[in-house]
Amino acid sequence: MDSSEYIKKRIQSLTEDSDEIRSLSPVTNDFDSWSALKLILHSAAVNMYTTVLENTDYFQDLFYIDALAGSGVSTYGDDDTCFLGSPIIAAKVAQEPFKKMYLIEWDEDKAAALETRLQYIFDNHADALEPEEWEVIQGDANTHLPKVADDISEVREGGFNYYCFIDNQELNVKWDAIDSLTPKPWGDLLINLPTASGIGRNATKRPVPKELNDFYCTDLNEEDLPQSNVRPKMKALYRKCLTQNGRPIQRITNIDANVGSYEYDLLYATRETGGENGYIRVIEYVKEFIEDVHAGDVDAFLDVIHDDQSSFEQYLPNEDVDDEIPDKEAESQTSLADF
Numbered sequence: 001m002d003s004s005e006y007i008k009k010r011i012q013s014l015t016e017d018s019d020e021i022r023s024l025s026p027v028t029n030d031f032d033s034w035s036a037l038k039l040i041l042h043s044a045a046v047n048m049y050t051t052v053l054e055n056t057d058y059f060q061d062l063f064y065i066d067a068l069a070g071s072g073v074s075t076y077g078d079d080d081t082c083f084l085g086s087p088i089i090a091a092k093v094a095q096e097p098f099k100k101m102y103l104i105e106w107d108e109d110k111a112a113a114l115e116t117r118l119q120y121i122f123d124n125h126a127d128a129l130e131p132e133e134w135e136v137i138q139g140d141a142n143t144h145l146p147k148v149a150d151d152i153s154e155v156r157e158g159g160f161n162y163y164c165f166i167d168n169q170e171l172n173v174k175w176d177a178i179d180s181l182t183p184k185p186w187g188d189l190l191i192n193l194p195t196a197s198g199i200g201r202n203a204t205k206r207p208v209p210k211e212l213n214d215f216y217c218t219d220l221n222e223e224d225l226p227q228s229n230v231r232p233k234m235k236a237l238y239r240k241c242l243t244q245n246g247r248p249i250q251r252i253t254n255i256d257a258n259v260g261s262y263e264y265d266l267l268y269a270t271r272e273t274g275g276e277n278g279y280i281r282v283i284e285y286v287k288e289f290i291e292d293v294h295a296g297d298v299d300a301f302l303d304v305i306h307d308d309q310s311s312f313e314q315y316l317p318n319e320d321v322d323d324e325i326p327d328k329e330a331e332s333q334t335s336l337a338d339f
């Protein structure tokens, strides 16, 4: 599959059958259009993760964790347009079924809507791969992530690994919960850093508010934080926490709508695998696409999302990663064999 085809598939995965899936419940999440960009990266990350890791001999079981799972559908703008939520995208783009999907959502109505929607797609859509087990957990991710880590670690022999999406809107998932996912079981994280909202708004206050301090692995009151342009320092500190936590391989994708108060970063973090691999190169490629799209104006961006061919081509990165994109039929992938 060539690179442009690959990105197109990622974009299609955000909206395919979304009206049908939305109609199963009146409950949705609200969205702003720029949020769709994070889902393109999520779609690519799940797709590559399942393709590459399933094809190594080492891993028998792959798990999916969605710490802030939502209702399964998000609407934006005039409410006519909707996107699929991250758990549904994951089920649809995974190359092999997960062993188990853990979907944590605080809000009772959203958790119920997600459960209804997932049951429906597993029953009716052959492209959504039903895991051996899946569970919508209604409650606080900070309480449930440690339990999920225990559950994954229990009674397993052989290699296993997880992909965990943490789609923070504010300072939702605290450091202790992330720490509980490490070092065992091993897994990859895709974290939405609320760079402008939760972080930027609080980082110049003294003392540093507890909710921000709890988001980091270190006492921020002991750090030399600047009083202006604080965001780069805060990102660097978060990356340092993840490095100390055993995930030094990181790729950060910045979404900045240039309106001051709207900026988030997507941080993909994994552990050292002993060299370059195609997996990370595809994340880099998609990152470049996303950062170019967000640098355009909102109309151009919506054209891309709605599959306008000419707009789409203009944002494709120059280099190609065709060799890194595994076809479903490929015999074997060895790039993460040493994982």
Ligand SMILES: C[S@@+](CC[C@H](N)C(=O)[O-])C[C@H]1O[C@@H](n2cnc3c(N)ncnc32)[C@H](O)[C@@H]1O
Residues within 6 Å of the ligand: 029, 039, 067, 068, 069, 070, 071, 072, 073, 074, 084, 085, 086, 087, 104, 105, 106, 107, 110, 139, 140, 141, 142, 167, 168, 169, 172, 173
């Ligand atoms: C940005 S939305 C997630 C959207 C979802 N990733 C998607 O793509 O559809 C964040 C969700 O997390 C939920 N939430 C907020 N804090 C939470 C917490 N501490 N534990 C579990 N869920 C939480 C909210 O109710 C909301 O549905």
